[in-house]
Amino acid sequence: MDAGQLKTAVDKLAKEIKAQMSDPENTLFVGIQQGGVVVADGIIQALQQLDPAMKIQYGQLDITFYRDDIRNAILAPDKMNLPFSIENKTVILIDDVLFTGRTIKAALDALLDYGRPAKVQLCVLVDRKEHRQFPIQADFTGITLETTKTDKIKLLNGEAVLLQ
Amino acid sequence: MQLSTRHLLGIKDLTKDDISLILSTAEQFKEVLQRPVKKVPSLRDVTIVNLFYENSTRTRFSFELAEKRLSADTINFAASSSSAAKGETLLDTVNNILSMKVDMVVMRHSASGAPHFLSQHVPAAIINAGDGINEHPTQGLLDAYSIKEKTGSLEGRKIAIIGDIMHSRVAQSNIYLLKKMGAEVTVCGPPTLIPKYIQSALGVNVSYHLKETLEWCDVANVLRIQLERQNQVLFSSLREYNLAYGISRKMLDGLQKEIVIMHPGPINRGVELDSDVADSKQSIILQQVENGVAVRMAVLYLLSGRNAS
Numbered sequence: 001m002d003a004g005q006l007k008t009a010v011d012k013l014a015k016e017i018k019a020q021m022s023d024p025e026n027t028l029f030v031g032i033q034q035g036g037v038v039v040a041d042g043i044i045q046a047l048q049q050l051d052p053a054m055k056i057q058y059g060q061l062d063i064t065f066y067r068d069d070i071r072n073a074i075l076a077p078d079k080m081n082l083p084f085s086i087e088n089k090t091v092i093l094i095d096d097v098l099f100t101g102r103t104i105k106a107a108l109d110a111l112l113d114y115g116r117p118a119k120v121q122l123c124v125l126v127d128r129k130e131h132r133q134f135p136i137q138a139d140f141t142g143i144t145l146e147t148t149k150t151d152k153i154k155l156l157n158g159e160a161v162l163l164q
Numbered sequence: 165m166q167l168s169t170r171h172l173l174g175i176k177d178l179t180k181d182d183i184s185l186i187l188s189t190a191e192q193f194k195e196v197l198q199r200p201v202k203k204v205p206s207l208r209d210v211t212i213v214n215l216f217y218e219n220s221t222r223t224r225f226s227f228e229l230a231e232k233r234l235s236a237d238t239i240n241f242a243a244s245s246s247s248a249a250k251g252e253t254l255l256d257t258v259n260n261i262l263s264m265k266v267d268m269v270v271m272r273h274s275a276s277g278a279p280h281f282l283s284q285h286v287p288a289a290i291i292n293a294g295d296g297i298n299e300h301p302t303q304g305l306l307d308a309y310s311i312k313e314k315t316g317s318l319e320g321r322k323i324a325i326i327g328d329i330m331h332s333r334v335a336q337s338n339i340y341l342l343k344k345m346g347a348e349v350t351v352c353g354p355p356t357l358i359p360k361y362i363q364s365a366l367g368v369n370v371s372y373h374l375k376e377t378l379e380w381c382d383v384a385n386v387l388r389i390q391l392e393r394q395n396q397v398l399f400s401s402l403r404e405y406n407l408a409y410g411i412s413r414k415m416l417d418g419l420q421k422e423i424v425i426m427h428p429g430p431i432n433r434g435v436e437l438d439s440d441v442a443d444s445k446q447s448i449i450l451q452q453v454e455n456g457v458a459v460r461m462a463v464l465y466l467l468s469g470r471n472a473s
Contacts, residue, residue: 062192065204065465074469076165076185077192113201 001143001161006125009142010039013123014046016140017092024054026118027090032107033062033078035096035155039125043094057084061093066106087115097153098124098141101134126153167466171283171290174299175340183345187309189462190455196233197458207236210468213261215271216293217243217254217278222429222453223293223302227270230460234468239266254278258286268468271295276333289467297331303428304337306459308345310452311383314424318345324377325368326352327387327409327436330359330398334428335387339366352377353409356398357389374409378416383424386411386436402435413440422446429453 001009021027031040037060044058064077093107104122111120123140128147147153154161167182175183196204212231216224224240231238241261243249248257258269268289271279276296283290294300312318323342329335329351342349343366350369351358363370371377378384389405399405416423425437425447433439442449 064192065196065206070206071209071469074166074466076189080192080195109205113199113204115200 007042009125010042011046013125013140013142014043014050017043017123018047018050023090024056026088027057027092028084028086028117029056029058029092029094030061030082030111031058032093032095032103033060033064033080036061036094038155039096040094043123059083061107061110063103063106063110066110068102068106082114085115086111086117088118090119090121091117092121092123092140094123096124096155097126097128098122098136098138099128099131099153101132101136104136105134128153166469170467171279171292172301172463172467173280173283173290173292175301175304175337175344176299178301178341178344180344183305183308183341186305186459186462186466187312189466190305190309190459193233193461193465194455194458196461197454203233203235205235206465207231207234207468210234210268211237211239211266212268212270212464213239213241213266214293215241215258215261215269215273217248217271217273218294220272220293222456223272223300226453226456227291227293227302227460230457230464231270233457234461234464236268236464254282255285258282258288262286262288268464291463291467294333296333297336298333299337299340300333300428301337302456302460302463303334304341305463306452306456307334307338307385307426307428308341309455309459310426310448311347311424313451313455314448315382318342318347321347322350322380322382323347324350324352324371324381324384325387326374326377326384326411328357328389329353329362329387330357331390332387334385336366338385339368343367350377350380354399354405374411375415378411378419378423381423383426384411385426385428387428388430388432389435402432406435410434410436410438411441412438413444416441416444416446424448426452 029040031037044056059082062078062080064075121139124138125142127138127141127144129144131149165185168179169177214227228238270291270293272293273295276298278295279290279292292301308318315321325335325338339349350371352371355372358370362368425441427449431437431442
């Protein structure tokens, strides 16, 4: 997928989110470190272009301390930045690739340590549907890809690359 | 990125990258400590024993809080109220504890090198919480973290370590760490409390004049006179020590700039620091204590991998 196709997918997600968003003031956008933050940056930019007057609240969530495979590899954490209260708000979690669902499970665990949101929705750029290990589905999906389990998808320099 | 070591025995064994990794990880744990829920589940499956063969309040509480905020299970051991008082050896005690499925050992001991000995004989990860007059690595790390937080960086920073350098494991850990990170270090105190070859051995400046040292430095880390480790008379009285090396308000007000005052605690008020210095806004003594929990969380987290060996 080249940069142009990625941009199209991101714009599509921004439009879908905007169409569905009933209460922008109580909606928070949260990108998951690191790939999700890249996608979230793009979506925020697209939303701002669609509606320059919209006040967007945006933060970044790091799940390192919540990973269920922490014992296999101790990883250095990324920056956590949630400069708002999530209490009773709608949180739109944004990630790059939805694969097994474990990252999202960890992200939900991390998010709930900051309070009790009214609702959490999930937005992903790429959905690798057939490999889910947890009952987790996206509310907004950019592209659905058929992949084999050993494939790896990475965002590199503004392009999504399939590493086989 | 991972640490280059399985144990934290001293700053001496750490690389510059190790230190940077611990400090940047501590920054993220400091954020955890500001949240409504001040803990993470990272060490849920890890059991840690705090083995204190020497008295401690601050360090023991700090480690225990760090462990609890990582969701580890903890057990505490104080030598005075244990089988060590009945004559059990260190190695027997630790092997008995480890046979109850304990993964990590945090140890303070009055004998220098005790954690190094232990690390060669038991499979668990060992964290030195202070060994005799050798090192107190987590104190060195939290001091560095506090300096970095307050002044922006360690590189090129001028740090004075003042007081009983001879008997201080805090001084030794600080010197190793600050030198590795590119800071300049001056030790200052009475000649009897400064080791003779420290200048050539550790690459620090030596000064016997407090006023000159304070004029030079950006940060003054003031140490306690360790009466419990001195078995001979090294200065005539605490009052005389205070007159020559105690820091007073008046002295700080007479300097050209505002320096940062640090102290690892416990403070002997009126000996090395006057109360109106210890409690002033120049002092970051309580921030040091606060940062200690985050820094220890970082150390425990980074050493908790089972596959490290």
